[in-house]
Amino acid sequence: MLELVNVTKTYGQAIAVNGVSLSIPAGSMVGILGRSGAGKSTLLRMINRLAEPTSGDVLWQGKSVLHLRGSTLRAWRARCGMMFQQFNLSPRLDVLTNVLVGSVSRRPTLQTLIKYFPAEERARAILELHALDMADLALQRAGTLSGGQQQRVAIARTMMQLPDLVLADEPIASLDPANAETVMSALSSISQERGITVLVNLHSLDIARTYCPRIIGMAKGKVVFDGSPDQLDAAMVEKIYGRRKSTESALAPAVSTTLSSIPTGEVA
Amino acid sequence: MSKSVDPTTNSDRSSWRLEQIVDHFEAERSRNLRRGRLQQLFQILVVTLLLGGAFQASGLFSSYLGDGALGRIGNFLSRLLPQLHHDRLFEDRATSGSLLYWFYDLDLWLKLLAETVQIAIVATVLGAIFALPLSFLAARNLAPAVWVYWTVRRISELVRTLPDIILALILVAAFGLGPIPGVIALTLGTTASLTKLFAEANEAADMHQLEAVQSAGGNWWQQLRFGLMPQVLPNLASYSLLRLEINVGGAAALGIVGAGGIGVELSRAITFTEFDTYFAVLIMIVGLIFVLDLTSEAIRDRLTGLEKGA
Numbered sequence: 001m002l003e004l005v006n007v008t009k010t011y012g013q014a015i016a017v018n019g020v021s022l023s024i025p026a027g028s029m030v031g032i033l034g035r036s037g038a039g040k041s042t043l044l045r046m047i048n049r050l051a052e053p054t055s056g057d058v059l060w061q062g063k064s065v066l067h068l069r070g071s072t073l074r075a076w077r078a079r080c081g082m083m084f085q086q087f088n089l090s091p092r093l094d095v096l097t098n099v100l101v102g103s104v105s106r107r108p109t110l111q112t113l114i115k116y117f118p119a120e121e122r123a124r125a126i127l128e129l130h131a132l133d134m135a136d137l138a139l140q141r142a143g144t145l146s147g148g149q150q151q152r153v154a155i156a157r158t159m160m161q162l163p164d165l166v167l168a169d170e171p172i173a174s175l176d177p178a179n180a181e182t183v184m185s186a187l188s189s190i191s192q193e194r195g196i197t198v199l200v201n202l203h204s205l206d207i208a209r210t211y212c213p214r215i216i217g218m219a220k221g222k223v224v225f226d227g228s229p230d231q232l233d234a235a236m237v238e239k240i241y242g243r244r245k246s247t248e249s250a251l252a253p254a255v256s257t258t259l260s261s262i263p264t265g266e267v268a
Numbered sequence: 269m270s271k272s273v274d275p276t277t278n279s280d281r282s283s284w285r286l287e288q289i290v291d292h293f294e295a296e297r298s299r300n301l302r303r304g305r306l307q308q309l310f311q312i313l314v315v316t317l318l319l320g321g322a323f324q325a326s327g328l329f330s331s332y333l334g335d336g337a338l339g340r341i342g343n344f345l346s347r348l349l350p351q352l353h354h355d356r357l358f359e360d361r362a363t364s365g366s367l368l369y370w371f372y373d374l375d376l377w378l379k380l381l382a383e384t385v386q387i388a389i390v391a392t393v394l395g396a397i398f399a400l401p402l403s404f405l406a407a408r409n410l411a412p413a414v415w416v417y418w419t420v421r422r423i424s425e426l427v428r429t430l431p432d433i434i435l436a437l438i439l440v441a442a443f444g445l446g447p448i449p450g451v452i453a454l455t456l457g458t459t460a461s462l463t464k465l466f467a468e469a470n471e472a473a474d475m476h477q478l479e480a481v482q483s484a485g486g487n488w489w490q491q492l493r494f495g496l497m498p499q500v501l502p503n504l505a506s507y508s509l510l511r512l513e514i515n516v517g518g519a520a521a522l523g524i525v526g527a528g529g530i531g532v533e534l535s536r537a538i539t540f541t542e543f544d545t546y547f548a549v550l551i552m553i554v555g556l557i558f559v560l561d562l563t564s565e566a567i568r569d570r571l572t573g574l575e576k577g578a
Contacts, residue, residue, distance in 0.1 A: 048483055078485030088480035092498040101494045105485025113493050154480075161484055 001025055002047070002165065002197060007056035009042050009221075016042040018221035019056070026164070029191040029198045031212030033205065033240055039221040040201040044167040047199070048080035049073060060164075078105035081158030083168040087150040091143025095134065095153050098142045099125040102160025121160075128156040132186060148179025155186050166190065168200040172207065180204075184211045205237065350544040371548050377533060381552055384529035385560075387450050387522070388515035394451075395458025396508045402459070403466030404492060410470055412488075420463065427460035432518045436527040447528030454515050454522070462511055469503040470496065502571045509564040516560055520553050 002024040009017040017039040024030055034040050045051040047058055049065065058065050060076075068076050081102075089098045100117045103125075107117065117125075129135045132152040137145060142153055151171060158166055168187060172180035184200075188211050191198040202208045208215050209229040217225030217232070217240035225236050281289065323329065353365030361368035368374070402420055404410045411417035432453050439449035478495030486494065523531020530553060537546035 050479065050483060074485040074487060076485075077483055080483070082480070082483035084476065084480065086476060088476045090477050090494055090498040092501075093494065097494070101481055101486070101490075102484050104481065104490045104494070105487075109487060109489055112490055115493075157480075157484065 001059075001061060003057075003059040003062075004043075004047075005057040005059065007043075007046060007053050007058060009039075009046060009051060010054045015221050017046070017053075020218075020221075020223050021056075022216065022223065022226070024197060024199070026197055027191060027195040028214060029188060029212050030200070030214045030216060031208035032199060032201045032216045032218060033203075033208055033225075034201075034218035035241055038218040038240075040218055041169050043218070044082070044169050044199060044201060047165070047167055048077050048082055050077075050082075074105050078102075078161045079164045081161045081163035081166045083151070083154050083158055083166065083171045085170040085173045087147070087154045089142040089150055089153055089157075091141065093142060094139050095129065095142050095145070096122065096125055096138040098153055099129060099138075099156045099160055102157040105161070125156065125160055128159045129153070132156055146179075147175050148182060151175060151179070151183050152186065155183070155190075159190070163196060165197045166199070168198065170201045170203065173203055180207065187211070205232075208232075344543065347541075347543040348547045350547070370544060372545075373533070377530065377549060377552060380523070380530040380533060381556060383447060384519045384523075384531075384553075385516060385556070387447050387454065387519040387529055388512060391451050391454030391458050391519070392508060392512040392515050394455045395462050395511065396504070398455070398459040399462035399466050400504070402463040403470055406463050406467035407470035409473070409475060410492070410496070421467075424460045424463045427456055428464070430457075432457045433521055433525060436522050437525045440526050445526040445528075450519060450522040450527030450529060453527060454518055457518070458511055458515060462507060465507040465511075466500075466504055469500045469507070473499045505571050506568050509568055513557065513560055513564060516557055517553075 002022075004020055004022045007017060007020045008015070020039075020043060032040050032043070042051055046053045047065075049068070053066065060079075065076050090101075097115065100121060103117065103121050104112045107121075111117075126135055126138055129138055132155060134149065134152050134156065137149065142150060145153065154171075166187065171187070172183050175183060184207055187198050187200060190196050200212070202212075209232065213228065215225065215227065215229060215232055216223055217236065219240055219242065224239050225232065284292075350370040351365060352367070352370065356363050356365040357367050359366035359368070361372050363369055371377070402424070405412075405416050406420040406424060408417055411420075435456055436449055436453035439453050443449045443452070473496055475495075477499060478491040481491045481495045519529045519531075520534075521531050523529040523533070524535040526532065530549060533549050534546060537543070537549060
């Protein structure tokens with residue numbers, strides 16, 4: 001069970017996350033929706049302490065993770081696998097090494113610095129890649145792969161951490177629809193088959209509805225929706241996004257029809 | 269232009285007509301341009317004044333070089349050239365007018381040239397090894413604390429302001445003649461300058477890759493090893509090769525102060541006014557640096573090619 005208790009994060013005057021309280025049972029798959037700047041990324045980054053909450057508490061299995069320091073903090077980070085929009089692999093390292101990076105927190109520092117990993121870690125890495133249909137590319141440079149392939153490498157790296165929890169920060173925002181499906185179903189099976197809690201920031205409503213039994217909507221740092229896909233009706237969507245999704249149709253005529261009409265009432 | 273546009277009261281743009289939005293933007297843009305032009309004018313003025321002062325101080329245009337200064341230069345240039353005889357070019361070194369007579373101490377010079385290269389290589393390798401950890405501390409995005417960054421940067425600047433030859437002069441006094449003071453002097457200079465260059469490469473690195481390792485539970489060293497090094501290694505190698513070229517030139521000069529290498533022959537030739545010998549040694553040094561340039565360029569091309577990935 002992951003619990004957030006009244007978590008707030010401010011950057012100077014700006015409030016990124018404003019008094020968020022959530023409890024997320026182990027093994028659940030949760031989609032987090034919201035506009036850019038709604039505080040989704042900050043929320044995930046406070047869980048693995050890449051960002052420090054200004055106030056509030058984050059608890060895993062009843063114990064606060066905010067006091068962790070040094071090696072216990074690194075161990076906690078290893079238990080929270082994180083995935084990123086831009087994959088954040090090392091493009092010049094081969095795929096296998098990128099996956100093995102997921103095991104560095106369990107390995108002696110000096111051994112990792114000379115890139116020494118024992119055979120059993122290599123075996124786990126190649127099996128994780130195989131599970132994602134990527135074993136053939138293990139010795140290629142990561143930078144030569146397509147976006148979808150790179151994100152699958154990132155999943156394998158995350159799995160190498162033996163995580164209890166996966167924090168995926170817009171993992172499909174720079175992928176085409178087909179690759180997005182592949183990555184989302186991989187995350188979904190991770191949650192169902194291994195009982196890993198998955199928190200995934202998303203932009204697409206449809207994807208969230210399809211893959212996430214529980215959806216959280218955020219706006220201006222606050223949770224404005226928390227429920228199942230069925231409960232996410234048009235009014236709720238408007239609450240999350242501030243207006244209806246039909247922005248495309250409003251923009252096109254403004255450019256074509258010369259200085260006569262312009263969408264007034266810019267969203268405050 | 270409609271008069272209703274007052275850029276100072278732009279509180280509610282939503283009620284503006286489109287022309288007003290355009291006019292407002294244009295007014296702001298021309299204000300910006302005017303400010304930019306004034307700044308430029310001021311900068312040109314300051315630079316002109318400084319340059320004028322510098323030229324005045326250097327006395328380049330106003331000094332009197334003495335009668336027949338051009339003649340003296342001509343005389344010097346003619347003494348720089350060897351007395352070669354076209355039908356005796358390939359005779360032995362005892363024959364006046366042959367190439368070997370000109371390069372009369374070729375064996376020694378080649379030996380000293382090799383020593384010069386060795387000094388340069390050792391100094392570059394050691395300098396790069398020392399500079400690598402220092403460059404982490406001297407990079408704003410990696411330094412564990414601001415004071416560490418500041419201290420390492422300032423020390424590196426301090427060492428860089430000392431020319432290698434001055435360092436060597438001091439070290440020769442401390443260690444005696446020979447290549448050791450030369451190696452130490454060049455190593456110090458190389459460490460300082462590579463620390464700066466490496467640190468700048470580090471600062472340009474994509475920090476997201478380090479963050480990924482951090483989020484996997486990696487410590488500082490592991491973040492550097494897997495997030496940073498793969499990114500910056502081609503750059504670091506390229507800078508080191510560049511520094512190697514500079515160091516060969518530097519090592520050639522070191523002999524002048526007795527710190528090993530070919531420079532000792534240069535200084536001897538000048539002292540004994542053997543200008544043609546000086547020229548011969550100079551040709552060898554230029555040839556060496558030329559070959560080195562071509563080699564390191566080929567290596568650099570390979571490295572940057574790899575960087576683009578294939």
